[in-house]
Structures are given as C-alpha cells and as structure tokens.
Amino acid sequence: MMGPASQGSALRTRSVIRIQDHDLREVFAVVTITVDKEMCKGCNLCIVSCPKAVLAVSQERGKAGFLVPEATNPKACTKCKNCEVICPDFAIVVEEG
Numbered sequence: 001m002m003g004p005a006s007q008g009s010a011l012r013t014r015s016v017i018r019i020q021d022h023d024l025r026e027v028f029a030v031v032t033i034t035v036d037k038e039m040c041k042g043c044n045l046c047i048v049s050c051p052k053a054v055l056a057v058s059q060e061r062g063k064a065g066f067l068v069p070e071a072t073n074p075k076a077c078t079k080c081k082n083c084e085v086i087c088p089d090f091a092i093v094v095e096e097g
C-alpha cells in the first residue's frame with residue numbers, strides 16, 4: 001500500500017538550487033515538495049507557516065473541494081519542514097532530492 005507521500009504525485013515540485021560559497025565551491029541541493037490532494041483540506045496552515053513564502057494557494061481543488069497549496073517559489077525553500085510539521089493531515093511532505 002502506498003503512503004501519503006507517494007499518493008501526492010499530482011502536485012510535485014522539484015527545484016534545483018545552486019549556491020556559491022566564498023571558496024567558489026558549488027553546493028548542490030534539491031528539494032521536492034509534495035502535496036497529497038486526497039488528504040489536503042485547504043486549511044492553508046502550511047502556507048502561513050512557511051518563513052520563505054515558498055507556498056501559495058493554487059487553482060487546483062483537492063478531493064474535499066478546497067483549493068490546495070502549491071510551491072510557487074521552491075528555490076527559496078530551506079527544507080525547514082515547518083509546513084510538514086504543522087499540517088494536521090500529513091498532506092505535505094518535503095524531501096531531499
């Protein structure tokens with residue numbers, strides 16, 4: 001049986017972030033933010049909890065009929081997981097890679 005994270009493929013955002021430090025070494029980081037539209041009830045707690053304004057309300061409706069969030073600014077994501085922790089329905093997952 002598939003878990004919540006794997007069910008949310010309908011809204012999967014991948015961002016590639018490149019940062020140059022003072023030694024001119026390249027650091028490579030990738031984040032995947034997945035929202036499970038079956039489980040999301042559109043409460044927007046994840047959106048308001050994000051310190052980097054990564055998430056916003058999309059025009060897509062979830063199973064319950066509410067507009068679900070999307071990652072409109074994924075490059076700003078620090079992978080702090082505030083959104084994941086605050087979601088009462090375990091409907092958003094932030095993953096490395």
Ligand code: SF4
Nearest residue numbers: 050077078080081083
């Ligand atoms: S992990 Fe943190 S920075 Fe990234 S979308 Fe969630 S709350 Fe925002």
Ligand code: SF4
Nearest residue numbers: 040041043044046087
């Ligand atoms: S906190 Fe969870 S249920 Fe609420 S909008 Fe975000 S993903 Fe959906």
